[in-house]
Amino acid sequence: MSQLEKVLARVDDNLDASLNRLFDLIRIKSISTDPAYKDDCRSAAQWLADELTAIGIPSEVRDTTGHPMVVGHRVVEGKSGPHALFYGHYDVQPVDPIELWHADPFDPQIVTREDGSKMIVARGANDDKGQLMTFVEAARAWMEEAGELPISISILLEGEEESGSPSLQPFLDENKEELSKDLALVCDTSMWDKDTPAISVMLRGLVGEEITLKGPNKDLHSGMYGGAARNPLHVLCDMVAGLRDENGRITLPGFYDGVLELPEDVKKMWDGLGFTDEEFLGGIGLKNPGGEKNYSTLEQIWSRPTCEVNGLWGGYTGEGFKTVIPAEAHAKVSFRLVGDQDPELIRDAFRAYLKSKTPEDFELILHPHGGDKALRMDFDAPALAKGKEALSAEWNKEAVLVGCGGSIPIVGKFKNTLEMDSLLIGFGLDEDQIHSPNEKYELKSFHKGIRSWVRVLDELAKG
């Protein structure tokens, strides 16, 4: 029996105890958005610092202006692998509407299905207590069985992820030297499906503008002025309509600079995922993909940029009709970015476009939003190959490299502030109802999640 096999066996032997520890953590009501649970948040942080320290990763609760951080380090001398920083968050979402829960959200239940499969039901069972404990328990198994970790590990757990992480950036700035390691490990994402592990390698960026277009100095009667007075809503519709051509391509000059074509093998991998428009679009009541022609739906959401009107309003919006020409029209427009697209160049091009479409007697007022580059793991990075290898071995199915249409702010902060890439591995399922009543985590996700991290650490240690 190899050492790896022994550690994996210990994970199996420890499972009940691991579950009990997860349940203890879940029982602490660490809802970060509600000030009533401030002390609970600190208790959760303290509980984790104590557990990590007991395992052999000396950790402490560090104050911020909000909820505290948990930071710990265990440096393993004389090993060639990277020093990794593990990130998770101990805070959870509120439980409303409470009446839709089948049991107390903070009293975790093991529910067994007819087919024998089991799930853990509780607030935080997945997001992110269940997920972060897969790593903690993997570290414990290594320490207990081998007496040491395969690589040096630092820990950063925050308590404000569900409330916008206001303290995170200042904390990273202040502790940059301590926290800048070779690689971040983040456990807050999902599997492709219940049998297929996944690593998220592409996250789209975002840049947006809130637009206010002012025309006449007051709302006008459309009988008195209709025809002579240019209508701000009509101008705004022209602006929005002109952003996309008939093939779904964005028309801003230079918009596609930095958009990378997908490597053939990744495209092949995605094509082989068994993803169907029927299921994905059918789930939201649609049939046909709405993005760029000649790109699959997965490409449209993972590897292609887009433009969305997130809100638009003006004029009379109540019951019946009021025949006004409104004085103002408003929109919130954002772009999802990929590859090396430069958010500031795109903002400039968008603003220039809007100005060129603004009548000379109108006023255009812009408020910037976002401005984050897309993030991607280098497809050739050794850590990515190792992670893939470890996951494929554990799940007996090749791990897939997936995209993520939205951003995960922590990954950008690690990149920009700590100059660190992130390996995004998680064991959640899309069906887990995170943020909703009856949040759950598969027992299999928890168990094989721990085993997966055991293997990832082992692989990373190989150099």
Add this chain to the structure above:
Amino acid sequence: MSQLEKVLARVDDNLDASLNRLFDLIRIKSISTDPAYKDDCRSAAQWLADELTAIGIPSEVRDTTGHPMVVGHRVVEGKSGPHALFYGHYDVQPVDPIELWHADPFDPQIVTREDGSKMIVARGANDDKGQLMTFVEAARAWMEEAGELPISISILLEGEEESGSPSLQPFLDENKEELSKDLALVCDTSMWDKDTPAISVMLRGLVGEEITLKGPNKDLHSGMYGGAARNPLHVLCDMVAGLRDENGRITLPGFYDGVLELPEDVKKMWDGLGFTDEEFLGGIGLKNPGGEKNYSTLEQIWSRPTCEVNGLWGGYTGEGFKTVIPAEAHAKVSFRLVGDQDPELIRDAFRAYLKSKTPEDFELILHPHGGDKALRMDFDAPALAKGKEALSAEWNKEAVLVGCGGSIPIVGKFKNTLEMDSLLIGFGLDEDQIHSPNEKYELKSFHKGIRSWVRVLDELAKG
């Protein structure tokens, strides 16, 4: 001294008494929208019926389900002129905000300016008590001086004009035979300017649709779905933007069927009005006319059709950003019509256009609004020439034929139900602040308004 001159002289002699009668009417607080003033509305109707009867036009108060009508008739035998129905309304707008009035709105004041000109300040001084009393006092002067009216006159005064005239259509339907005369005289419009009398000869029609466009079955996260899920707001903007071409022309097939070119002499009259874009558009904070190229601003609002977005909304409209793809988008769109444009054909063309632009997996829900043809006085109608002649003589300046960008519902009802054209003559000024605090009516408007009607009746009698 001709008989006309004698009647005009009597108007001058009667002026103080006429003013006192107007003041008596103004003092009755006939606010039709507020149930607290129900009895006042009836009192105003009764006051008018009594006055008309005393003059020699036997009149009565007729009940409706709302505020009553005043109806009277005086038939003059053996005259060749038309039998005219005079229309006005005795109800007034509420007085809020009361604190902005310089005096009690129902205690009429004569205010003298530094240049000696005088105005009557009170709620209803213009709209419509001052205006309708110009006709009543003209009839009085004819009866007192000549013992008879020049033509047969019927009277219809309503008390719900400021609250949408709910009882008017049923009343016209029930009394069609009694009220269908040769011509309607309506006193509820304005002069071109304080020296230039005007007859409103073109009123634009209206047809509109409220549009609901349903796409995804719920609001979506634009990271997760952006690109793949077609955005209803974007589709709606495409729809709106496609309605106008770069020359400001509406693109719906057949839209311009029935749009008449303006007669050269009318165009010349309008060009000679001294109307400037600087003044008209400058007053609303704009510089450049926004309608069809190669048409003047006056043509754009009086004789050309238009399309306006009166309201449009969807997605997140609060503070900050929420990167949603909304499930729905909404708009209220209306068209102002001219000439012989057919509202129902245009509604059909608009609906067909919207359907053609609706993605097959979207749902389009339409609610009709309006559907009124434009109205116009035949430029060659004898009554129009006579009215113009009478006004030009009184004001010593040629009366202009003007358009009205909006509709005046009563005119459509007279046309459609009673098959009667309307001669729209009024003596208000745009500056009169009707519906606002410190509503006023020039004493000159009142005085020369009475004299104008004396002359109009005289001209109409000429057959």
